[in-house]
Amino acid sequence: MKFILPSVTACSSRVGYITDIRRLPGLVLETPQLLLYTKGGSIPHLTYEVLQMVSKEQHALHIPISTVAHCHEAVVAFGKGIADFIGLKEYLTFCSIHDPAAVTPHGFNERDTVSIWSRTGRKQLDPDKYMDMIEAFQPDMYQSLCDGDTNPTSSKKRVQKSINRSIAFLEKCLERHEKSEVLKESAILGAVEGGYSIEGREDSAKYLANSSVFGYVIDGLHSNGPDVEQLTIEDVKPVLEASLKHLPNDKFRVLQGCWNPETVLSMVELGMDAFDSSYVYTVTERGGALIFQNSIKNLDIPSTATDVSYGAEPKDGSNLKPDTSIYAQSSYEIPEKKKRITDDKQVTSVVEEDKSVESETQGPIVESPEDTKSQTTSLNRKYEISLADKKYAEDFTPLSRSCSCLTCKKHTRAYIHHLLQTRELLGPVLLTM
16 A cells, blocks of 8 residues: 655645555545544444435545444454455455544543443453454554543643553554565554643654654544534644654545534644544534535636635736635525624624624624523534424524535435434434535
8 A cells, every 4th residue: 555645745735546455455634634424334324325325425434442342252253354244345444443523531541551442331451352353353454452531631740651652552563564474565654642742742742753653643632522613723743744854755644533524624734644534423413414605616726816715806907707605505695794793893894694604704603592592602603503492393494505415406404404403314314415
């Protein structure tokens, strides 16, 4: 397997591709790459046939070990690896340790073991047990065992333990990897640890820079689960830059977690290559729909116009073509105006077609108490609406007029609200699509 970058620059966005995958000859995966999040070996709420309707592009599968640990013995008996076992053998598989959509309990890792939380409870994995699972699953890529139990509040002592243990685990995993006949075509990724310590990040990255790994997982930034979407690029940029500047520029980089879309775009700009889709799962589980009110139909935008905001003229006096505006869409209607409150004055700003979608202007929309009460606290109102809200009971518009998926073409907000209220299984299926 090879990761190829036409151009290489430190700490900046890059476009590349993964090729020469022995199990999947002819497959080329472009980066930045979406790793399709799986739970128990399947993409939540989507059958194989529905997945083909959603996207005919070839993606990689993200398979957290914690969600498939219970079927280890069955996969061993099957003998053909996890991709064949789950019936998705045409997809590249990447195995990680923890489920990014579920909070990982803090404080359960020990000197020689890492705790995972499967459907049967807590399991303790040392490097040998972990590599036994990896050899049974035979993934195309996998993360080395590591202690990533750090977050913004972790102590210096906890951070140092995380680094030391992860290095020791990597050495043992590499030793097994190099001796294994089953894994000779698989790629191993080392975990960069260090919590939010700049010094710790640099130490971990410098060590990994000299190891014989295919790429890196930037780990230890959070404890997984839905709260990750509240982290902003400002929260993580210093430690990401400290990690990346010491790593070889030509190796693959993965970042896991339910990051919100804006943060993902910023991380691509910093030079990350792959992200999982667990964010989609968490939004679906709370009855949310993503309705990005924009489309970019022409990317031939003057470089001097990158700072242009809605309704403003480019600094050089040139005009953007109508279709290049990120607010442009063929079916978009003139938005209504509402007043917003800022710290010192009222301002009038443009609101998208649904009042629960907030524009870039700061300050909350002034709503009635009933509307405010009905909003979910975790709702990201820039691009998400909660269809569990009763205000959609008689809203017969599509989720998004600019989307061509089956859900938006065939169904209304009112219908999906009904499905959620009656707990019909079709509700999460349509939201995931």
